[in-house]
Amino acid sequence: MDQFLQHVINALSLGSIYALIALGYTMVFGVLQLINFAHGEIYMLGAFTGMYTIRWLRLEEHPGIGSLIIALIAAMAASATAGFIIERLAYRPLRKSPRINLLITAVGVSLFLQYSGQLVFGSDPQFFPTGILEIEGYNWSYGDLVIEPMQIVALVLALILMFVLQYIIFRTRLGRAMRAVSFNHDFASLMGIPTNQIISATFMLGSALAGAAGVLVGLIYPKIDPLMGTMPGLKAFVAAVLGGIGNVTGAVLGAFTLGLAEEFLVGYWVPTYRDALAFGILILILLFKPSGLLGVHRAEKV
Amino acid sequence: MEAVRRQTRMPKHRFLFSASTYQTLSWGLVLLAAFVVSPWIEQGINPYWFTIVIYCGINIILAVSLNLVNGFTGQFSIGHAGFMAVGAYVAAVVTMALGANPAWNEFVASNGISESAVLPIGLCLGGIAAAGAGYMVGMPSLRLRGDYLAIVTLGFGEIIRVIMMNTEAVGGASGLNNIPFLSNFGWVYSSVVLTVFCVWRMVHSSHGRTLLAVREDEIAGEAMGVNTTQAKVRAFAMGAFFAGVAGGLYAHQLRILTPQTFDFNRSFEVVIMVVLGGMGSISGSVVAAVLLTVLREALRVVQTWYEIDIRMVIYSLVLIILMLTRPNGLFGSREITDFFPASLRRKLAGGAEARGGVK
Numbered sequence: 086m087d088q089f090l091q092h093v094i095n096a097l098s099l100g101s102i103y104a105l106i107a108l109g110y111t112m113v114f115g116v117l118q119l120i121n122f123a124h125g126e127i128y129m130l131g132a133f134t135g136m137y138t139i140r141w142l143r144l145e146e147h148p149g150i151g152s153l154i155i156a157l158i159a160a161m162a163a164s165a166t167a168g169f170i171i172e173r174l175a176y177r178p179l180r181k182s183p184r185i186n187l188l189i190t191a192v193g194v195s196l197f198l199q200y201s202g203q204l205v206f207g208s209d210p211q212f213f214p215t216g217i218l219e220i221e222g223y224n225w226s227y228g229d230l231v232i233e234p235m236q237i238v239a240l241v242l243a244l245i246l247m248f249v250l251q252y253i254i255f256r257t258r259l260g261r262a263m264r265a266v267s268f269n270h271d272f273a274s275l276m277g278i279p280t281n282q283i284i285s286a287t288f289m290l291g292s293a294l295a296g297a298a299g300v301l302v303g304l305i306y307p308k309i310d311p312l313m314g315t316m317p318g319l320k321a322f323v324a325a326v327l328g329g330i331g332n333v334t335g336a337v338l339g340a341f342t343l344g345l346a347e348e349f350l351v352g353y354w355v356p357t358y359r360d361a362l363a364f365g366i367l368i369l370i371l372l373f374k375p376s377g378l379l380g381v382h383r384a385e386k387v
Numbered sequence: 388m389e390a391v392r393r394q395t396r397m398p399k400h401r402f403l404f405s406a407s408t409y410q411t412l413s414w415g416l417v418l419l420a421a422f423v424v425s426p427w428i429e430q431g432i433n434p435y436w437f438t439i440v441i442y443c444g445i446n447i448i449l450a451v452s453l454n455l456v457n458g459f460t461g462q463f464s465i466g467h468a469g470f471m472a473v474g475a476y477v478a479a480v481v482t483m484a485l486g487a488n489p490a491w492n493e494f495v496a497s498n499g500i501s502e503s504a505v506l507p508i509g510l511c512l513g514g515i516a517a518a519g520a521g522y523m524v525g526m527p528s529l530r531l532r533g534d535y536l537a538i539v540t541l542g543f544g545e546i547i548r549v550i551m552m553n554t555e556a557v558g559g560a561s562g563l564n565n566i567p568f569l570s571n572f573g574w575v576y577s578s579v580v581l582t583v584f585c586v587w588r589m590v591h592s593s594h595g596r597t598l599l600a601v602r603e604d605e606i607a608g609e610a611m612g613v614n615t616t617q618a619k620v621r622a623f624a625m626g627a628f629f630a631g632v633a634g635g636l637y638a639h640q641l642r643i644l645t646p647q648t649f650d651f652n653r654s655f656e657v658v659i660m661v662v663l664g665g666m667g668s669i670s671g672s673v674v675a676a677v678l679l680t681v682l683r684e685a686l687r688v689v690q691t692w693y694e695i696d697i698r699m700v701i702y703s704l705v706l707i708i709l710m711l712t713r714p715n716g717l718f719g720s721r722e723i724t725d726f727f728p729a730s731l732r733r734k735l736a737g738g739a740e741a742r743g744g745v746k
Binding site: 119175178182185363 | 527539542545553554651658697702704707710714
């Protein structure tokens with residue numbers, strides 16, 4: 086039973102990270118119908134920004150939630166900027182060209198960030214300073230059950246960010262504009278919505294969440310390297326598809342489902358097939374319910 | 388109908404044999420020539436350049452076969468390395484098993500067959516296995532729109548890699564060793580000729596027209612009675628077959644297979660060849676494959692200066708800049724023959740159509 090609970094706890098913290106990344110995917114897909122392959126790399130940038138912020142500001146000397154939040158904000162700002170630049174330079178000029186060109190560009194941007202990341206950060210893995218979250222006297226264990234402080238912090242922060250996002254999307258003018266753009270690009274523009282700005286804002290918002298996920302993942306799995314974004318990025322995409330791409334609640338649901346499935350596969354069955362599981366799920370979901378768990382099936386229009 | 392066909396130079400509704408006898412013969416001659424010149428080339432140029440020439444050939448096969456899927460059918464697949472891996476492993480296992488089989492060795496010795504005769508068997512089986520894999524992946528995912536296909540093919544490549552890594556029978560993570568060295572110039576370039584010929588005939592047959600219909604407008608194609616799913620799966624399986632053949636050749640050139648060889652970068656290299664050459668241009672793929680294979684070797688020199696793999700940075704930049712400035716690549720959907728003078732073009736075409744893709 087303890088083992089089971091332990092897996093559930095691990096799955097929740099893993100799922101919360103997937104959820105943060107998946108939200109960015111699903112938002113960008115919502116407004117542009119584009120799979121932003123570079124999203125996983127933005128998450129990588131977030132992790133590195135977080136690490137360098139902690140190092141340069143010597144935040145490790147003052148461990149605690151406050152320092153973590155500083156690192157988090159720095160990472161989110163850097164990621165949002167990266168997202169803005171990518172959208173501006175690579176995607177916007179291609180807005181009117183065929184979708185396949187946009188897709189190829191996205192793949193190109195993703196690889197460019199990975200490998201120029203290797204040039205800038207070096208290709209060897211670096212250790213994320215997890216010491217930033219040493220809370221004195223913290224010891225939460227019950228029998229075999231151990232809950233790391235990082236896990237709680239990751240889950241709570243992820244949930245807070247998701248609620249903030251939910252608020253932005255459904256309760257603010259910006260959110261209403263985003264929904265309008267995702268509903269119909271041209272009509273939104275006719276109604277006086279500055280679509281380009283809204284798309285930029287969506288990219289920045291999604292990227293900021295990915296950046297936050299980067300810092301959180303650094304805390305839980307402290308080895309970070311420039312290629313770290315690929316796998317979680319793809320898995321988060323699978324999570325977004327699983328929940329119904331374009332659907333914000335669906336992305337979160339899909340992410341936690343994927344986290345649970347992975348954790349149980351690793352814990353109870355064949356750990357080596359971990360990376361294959363997400364793609365297996367993807368193929369199955371595309372086969373049986375392509376619109377995802379919460380998605381609405383939209384007939385293709387001519 | 389016949390009059391219209393003659394007027395518009397529409398292809399007849401057959402696949403391999405609709406080429407004029409003249410054309411088929413000349414292709415056959417080129418294929419044989421690969422074997423004839425093979426020993427001279429192997430002895431004539433230094434081993435380093437020879438390896439590059441072989442890799443050029445393998446990359447041409449990969450690029451042309453992927454062009455069938457990405458270029459002519461308009462389906463964006465980025466899992467070509469997965470099919471290559473299937474072909475490579477199956478071909479290697481087949482040749483190794485046959486090489487170790489006493490009955491086969493006796494048969495070879497008593498009939499005076501060259502020892503490299505196991506290679507075509509391995510290549511065929513590898514290709515068929517890869518085509519089977521392509522069919523299996525294509526069936527569910529090709530019903531869907533392009534972006535999903537991209538992710539599924541990528542995911543499939545990863546699944547293959549994980550499976551190879553966990554199968555002890557093929558060496559697991561440490562790889563398959565001691566594969567016989569059989570990929571000589573003759574086998575590689577006859578495969579190149581065969582690939583280019585088959586893809587060229589495929590594209591200019593009525594099957595090819597359905598592929599172009601899928602690329603240009605899937606919904607309109609469907610309305611005209613094209614079974615788009617079937618057309619896509621067909622292109623996919625055929626592309627996978629040749630990727631498998633290329634994988635087999637690669638295995639018997641490198642002599643060692645590890646799952647890491649067939650990662651995402653491998654697929655990406657092929658994608659960029661297709662995009663650079665022009666999606667929908669066979670000769671474009673050939674030119675781009677040669678160009679990038681040579682560029683890769685040239686960059687290896689740069690790599691020794693900086694000690695960092697700068698290749699992928701350049702590749703990805705090339706890809707982004709191409710998409711922003713010249714999305715049609717070098718050739719667009721034209722073929723190299725389109726640039727020849729008209730008189731020569733007519734002669735080459737031999738009465739059949741001279742033009743490549745649909746404009």
